[in-house]
Amino acid sequence: MPRPKLTSLYLLSIGLAGLGFLLITTVVQAPSDLRGPGVGELIARILVLLVLTFLSSLAPLRTRHGIIVSVGLAPLFGALLSLPPWALMWVAAIGTIDERIPGRSVPWTRFVFSRGMFSLVYGIPSLAFYAFGLERQQPAWVVALPLVVLLIVGLNDFFVAGFLTIHQGANFWRTAANAAAGSWLTYIALPIVGYLIYTMMQTNSIGGRLVVFLLYGPLLIYRASLSKQNRLDQWLRDSFIMQSRVVDKRDGQTYGHSQRVGELSEGVARLLHLSDEMCNTVRVGGILHDLGKIAIPDSILLKPGKLTPEEYEIIKTHPTEGAQILAEHPEQKDVANIVRHHHERWDGKGYPDGLKTDAIPIGSRIVNACDAFDTITQARVFRPTVKTPAEAIHELRDLAGTWYDPAVIGALETIVSSRWDVPIPTQAPEKKATYRDLLAIQQFRRLFVGQGVSYFGDMMNTTGLAIMLFVVGGSASLVALGLVAKAVPTVVFGLIAGSIVDRYNRQWVMVGADISRALLTVGVPFLALHWIPGVFISVFLVATA
Known part of the structure; x- marks a missing residue:
């Protein structure tokens, strides 16, 4: 599904789900609350908080991440x-409507999304609070x-991040x-x-409740400080662009390149x-x-x-000249490092320091590729042709x-694929090896058959040992002792010797061990008839080999 349609679907889904949640909660809770003795006081609280929320939500600010913020959290909390809960959700849904006109300043899908999202963000914690x-x-x-605040923040960030992820x-x-x-x-x-708003709302007089609007002053001050910080952040971002224009202006063909x-x-x-x-x-x-190109003479910089x-x-x-300029400002230390190394190469053949691979700062690797x-x-004076x-x-x-860094x-x-609709070549997925592919290898077939025979032989050997000891001795304890004699070396030597012998070629050792096991196994029945302790010794040695 195309991203715009998926975005609209997400917005409408959250919006309608929240509004549906609001209506269901209202139908369930509101009738009993509106028939109670304190209905007048309840309506007065709703109206006061609705107006305060509306005033606090006017003139929202947009951060550089594209997120809309206001000071409406205070009256809503x-x-x-x-x-x-039902009354809170109506205040959240209606009170957060700002001066942006649906269909003109803001799309209807986002308007519906905001109404439903605020209903969910404040309704869910409120219901949990009362539950x-x-x-x-x-x-x-x-x-x-504090847990309620965390839940509000978590739900709000969840819905907003979901929108930005899709959009x-x-x-x-x-x-x-x-x-x-x-x-x-x-x-x-x-x-x-x-x-503080909640505390002031506990008074029984209308005049006392209206005093809560005095808190709108601090909210205005706080919103003004947020706006100032936002403008300062934007000014700082623009100032870097203006500095780059100093270099770009010297060469009209590179105007806008740095930005x-x-x-x-x-x-x-x-993306990384x-x-x-x-x-x-x-x-x-x-x-x-x-930036360091301001130190390069025009006769060289503009040479056709x-x-x-x-x-x-x-x-x-x-790069060094630019880094030295930026290094004069300690807060730009990381930027200076990026500028200094933005012509280093992944294979170490770049300049000025010949760094390679991960020794090159990640920022420099990124800028190097994007610059290229x-x-x-x-088009440039030294290369008039332009590539797509x-x-x-x-x-x-x-x-x-x-x-470049892959x-x-x-x-x-x-x-590039997203912005210019350039197809990205995809490598064909590697075919996973199957048992049929492995069995086609002669060496693997021999190993497979040999291991199968060996495992079958071990199983039959253990079974035969148990039957033989029971028939000869007539005691289950004797059988258990024989199985212990077989298991102990397997466990002990497997843990100790495995890491040692794996370092060497064990081909001839394995052959010799198998021959020894065969000879010892053949002698076990004879020992069972004449000397039972010899059975346990042989079994121990067979398991060790």
């Missing part, structure tokens, strides 16, 4: 502590509050971890405000399941990988013809294992 019959202010109730092809667990890691402070601060390499590098890093922080570092390293050996040596200094891909798919994405990835694939090329292939 207060509602969870103040309202029955255990925890009384307010009791020790168990207080202990359960963007992202890794589910990595997306869920990023969502939780980027909002952990929110998940601590807002439930505390929510508890494309950065974005492509981040995509490869995410690197941490969110590392993915961001790789993106910055990709954007700034050519082939470079002389001396000029090429000067060009080769740009973008370079050969864009299919031709470019085929060329890089041929160089995997010499110039794992990086594999991830880059996936992106």
Whole structure:
């Protein structure tokens, strides 16, 4: 199924499931609550918390991971502590509607998804809370509050990560971890405000309940700080792009190259399941990988013809120059490391340090491949011809294992295939060997038959030994003693001698041992008639051999 249709199916499934859950809970619980003596107080609480949730959900913020966040968790957590599950779910479903108009600013499928998701995210913990019959202010109730918050966060991240996994092809667990890691402070601060809301809602007067709106001020401040942090993060991302423009402006034909390499590098890093922080570092390293070219003279950097050996040596200094510039800022240490080694080769024949394989930082390996891909798919003064994405990835694939990290090329292939609809050649699965294939090998047939005869002989030998000892001695204890004499060396010498003799060629040793076992076995019946202890000795030696 195409990804857009699968995404829509997921959104509608979660949305309709949540709304259905809301209606069923309402039908079951609401009639008894609305017929009780405190219905007026209940409706007043619902209205106050609904308005507060609606105000808190206005102007949601979009993080750089594409996740929408607001400060609605605070009033909703207060509602969870103040309202029955059905009422809470209505507050969660309706109160989280923001100023985005369905069908215009946000697709209907996402609108329905959000309503159903919020019903599930808050309804399930609320029902669990009530199902255990925890009384307010009791020790168990207080202990359960952090667990309820964890359940809310877990359900929210689960549904959102599922959507992003299907919609963007992202890794589910990595997306869920990023969502939780980027909002952990929110998940601590807002439930505390929510508890204050719950405390204020315990008053019996309408005026006392309206005081809860004073907490909207701190929520506005917190949302403003989130917005400022979001803008600062975006400004920082844009500042790296502006720095790369300094280099790109010197050569009009490379304009946008650094930004494309950065974005492509981040995509490869995410496919390789690197941490969110590392993915961001790789993106910055990709954007700034050519920063050192500002130290290269125009006569060399913009030369349309082939470079002389001396000029090429000067060009080769740009990774070091860029790394030195970035190394002046301690927080860019990892980026500087990526920039320094982005021209190293997998086989160790790159520059400046001749690193090879895993000694090359993973970020440098990624940027190296993405830089090469973008370079050969864009026209340059020294190479006016342009290769298609299919031709470019085929060329890089041929160089995997010499110039480039094969794992990086594999991830880059996936992106190229998805973005430009380039088919990825698949290797035919190796045919698994069957018993028929093995029996076709003469040496294996001999070994198979020999082992079969040997195992059958051992079985018959043990059976014959037991029968013979019972017939001769008429005692079950004698039979048991004989079987013990046979088993002990097998266990003891198998554990001790196995690791030693496996180091040597045992062919002639095995032949000699088999001959010795045959001679000893032939003599067992004679010993049974004349000297019973000799039977046990022979059996012991046979098992040892």
